Amino acid sequence: MDGYDGTVRLGAINLKHDRASDFDSASDVSVSSPVTRQKAAAAKQFIENHYKNYLQGLQDRKDRRRALQRKVQEAQIPVEEQEEMMRSLERRETEYMRFQRRKIGIDDFEQLTVIGKGAFGEVRLCRAKNTGEIFAMKKLKKSEMLSRGQVEHVRSERNLLAEVDSRCIVKLHYSFQDSDSLYLIMEYLPGGDIMTLLMREDILSEDVARFYIAESILAIHSIHQHNYVHRDIKPDNLILDKNGHLKLSDFGLCKPLDDKYSSILLESEDLTSHESTSEPEGYSVSPWSMPKEQLQQWKRNRRALAYSTVGTLDYMAPEVLLKKGYGIECDWWSLGAIMYEMLIGYPPFCSDDPRMACRKIVNWKTCLKFPEEPKISPEAKDLICHLLCDVDTRLGTRGVEEIKDHPWFKSVQWDMLYELEAAYKPTVIGDLDTQNFEKFPDLDGPPCTTTATVGPWRKMLTSKDTNFIGYTYKKSDILKSLESSGRIDLQDNVIPESEQNLQI
16 A cells, blocks of 8 residues: 555556457447437537527527617616516516426417318418417317428528518417427417409409508518518418508428528429410410410319429529529519419419429420410500510519609508508408308328427427527517506517527
8 A cells, every 4th residue: 555645546547458459438428329419419509509598598588678778768768667667677578588488389279170281281370278369270280291392491491580670570479399390389360361362353453452562562672571482472471461461481391591592393304395375276276375274274273283392383483494594583483473363364474284384484485475465554565575584584583662762652552551441341250250261181190189288398309300409589679568567668679580489
């Protein structure tokens, strides 16, 4: 024991030379499987998100308190009322933190009528069990998202809805997930979509079309301002609220503008070849017109086409189909196609055959025709022609103002659109009215109401869940009651969307 200094030396333990001695620290790391590394990365991202949001929330609460103190002092509110307002803010902050800690899941909602179906999921009416509020629940299957490479699209849709706070955009209240599905809980707009309106009315008057095209311009511009391109502007995605005002929805194909991307549609097709642009047998002599019988068939198939995996191509810009780089300009082309359909009764390049529709769009210089009936004003025709054209000359390429300044919009009060009475008032009876949506048979039977609640750490144990970290979102404006007091304007002091919960 001489010289013993009290230190335990692990190296004093001698092992016989066997396979154990061949494992050093480097090999210990290298034997971890890809799944293990993925789980470790998921845990790391989850923890980083948690503490990043915690620290950001702490700073934002301090900023809100300082802002309120500054505003009440500037407003020269009596000291007693200032103190009461500060105490009220503290109560709201406490309520907000408690609200943010509470996990939201599918078992918090009663699932009701199916009002929409798509290639990747469905949309249902639902009721919040604790408040009775009615929402639209969009449910997406994780397995479908992964197998078809839609993870980035799902992430972009969730991010855009959380980031863009506009009366022109459908509002997102919650997003969450379970082991099989992703959920978006959004405001329910009972007025139906513009496609339903077009199917009922066939064509719209120029006054009605002008109103809805103008509101569509405001909606599209609101996402362009946040550096997103929608890529899927079509009548199905323009939804009316109970008063008839329009909101843009379905951001499953939206992308941030800093990405340049291309379509994979018809990859092996030469869409620019005029040799392959003749219509199938049975079409009229004019190669680019659609006989009345075929047009009626197209209208009958319109709904089914919307729910297919490919979807309708009638509103897609040529630069998208040609797999070229493109930006926000493609959304203005789509709006031009919708305007044409509103006034003429069908899209400018529609066909029963998707490939033929694509060829018509790519060869738009030859194919864009206006029938003798119904007649439209020269201004309307001019606007359509300046939207359905090359990117270089397309209105909107140099800013939204050049569209707003077009003579067809001469009478539009752009700043007052959403305060005015809407051009069309849908029939809506009660919060649960779905008469303006297509009826869907509930093929899967009644929704399960016993879904197990799965905690965030448990979710990270499967690889498919690690693809959707950061999906959870809650919307909360805790200072509304302070603003409603009428004593002070805190509009620039509400909780920013970036502070919302970003847990798994």
